[in-house]
Amino acid sequence: MPFFARSHELTLFYTVHGDPTKPPFLLIHGWCCDSTDWVFTIPALVQEYFVITFDHRGHGHSSAPETTTYTVQDMVADAAALLKHLSIPKDVLVMGHSMGGIVASALTCLHPELFRALVVLDPPYWRSTAFWADMLPQWDEMQNGLMFVTKAFGDQLSPSVPAWMLTWIGMRALATSELAVSASLKETFGPDMLGQMEVHQKLVKGRTIPKLAFYMREENAELERSLGVGQLDQIVRVDDAGHWFHHVKADEFNALLRGWLATI
Template sequence: MYQAHRPSRSEFVPIRNLRYHVRVWGTSAPARPPLVLLHGWMDVAASWQFVVDALVEERHVIAPDWRGFGLTEGGAVDNYWMPDYLADLDWLLDHFAGDTPVDLVGHSMGGNIAMQYGGVRPQRVRRLVNLEGFGMPPLQPAEAPGRYGKWIDQLKRLHRGEMALASYTGPEGVARRLMKTNPRLSKDKANWLAGHWSVPRPQAEGGERWEILGDPAHKIINANLFRVDEALALYAAIAAPVLAVVASEDSLGHWWKGRYTLADFQERLESVRDVRLERVEDAGHMLHHDQPGRVAALIEAFLDASRAGRPA
């Protein structure tokens, strides 16, 4: 079992009628802004433990479980919307940072949220790191009728109980699932993550099963079309320097089969006024698990460059 070098503590914060669970490492220090870590889809805040352990310098680190993930309940909804994450983050920063601009790091969905939030509240972000937060392929207006219909159909399937997440006989099964999804994940880390990514729940027929700490409603597509022009407007409004980090394994090529590529993503990044791009070798989409030391080093070097008066 992986041993955390810097154990976190749990805090619960009232956010928009929800009891938000937040993992916190270290204590606030006037000389350093809070470091806020945003996890991705079907992940949890504890997923950042390996990166936090790899940081050279002790930091005040804040990592929320997004609504409907981890120990944050979803509020009895049957689908989730991107604007809610932006508002949740704003409330969280009110609580943990006040008027102090934060260093914001997001992975995957969390990276998308970080980029959008950086455009909505540019004054609240000192530096921004986006780990494989690519956004979505372009969608055309002609796709709207079919997409709304698919959204309704998925809602009906959810309410019929047809979109439940898989459950497991024990945490070992969860760990095996994690390693199957990410072959680079070591067994000790998978075992550690399984204890934070799932919980045992009693079954009606007796006994218990380990269930993933994620609301199945997250599987419902967004009814609205993703608009590239809107995303680029948000990118253009970001005032903070941005570090975009990609893995050597091409996730976009695997997911979208040419419909949306790394070249397309890099073209979108041209809308950001101050951006640099880095690549992490021998890593897939879960690069913060695969190469936490390299990811931590990139984050620290980028965040500390302006503090030391050096160019990024």
């Protein structure tokens, strides 16, 4: 089985798809999800890329020891260690959805030698330090992921989201370690953490690799543009599909992704 040991207690589940001589493409899922998020995307990439996925610590089939921490830096270190385990030293493309978008963005800054392009899907790094100081303590009262993210980020769904997808998202969230659910929030968006807008903006300042960003809301797309738009960068708004637009509009998303990849 494709498990990679990070320590005696922590093991990460990962999968690889395609020809290992092709350009490597690392896909990183979001909070309370797992690497099956990419089943709609992998078939569109596997002919041209060596596609790698993994389950974050505490998510999916990866382990969740009680001593584990869940900072973005932890998840960045997991991803970098996996690439080293696979003997992939450079020229990696990386794509992340939601919390995975924060991780992917941080990866390209903390390990710039590894990466040649970045794709982010609706990353939630657009809330301020002051916002999170008020919002995070509410988690302890709510203990409800959908209620919390709706209050923090707005409605993540749309009328076009099919019932099967809501069931799938809900079942995976229920299967996620309670420690991972809570700690991932607090250690991503807590004081001085990389999910806070000001901290993220400081981290990515000066980054030059090509970037493709997808957003469900125009205000977040505009904030992404405020970071700077390079010659090969592209920022796309996907309408009427919610936060999981790479599922709901998979064919449209895959066509836009492949089109941009051809330009770089």
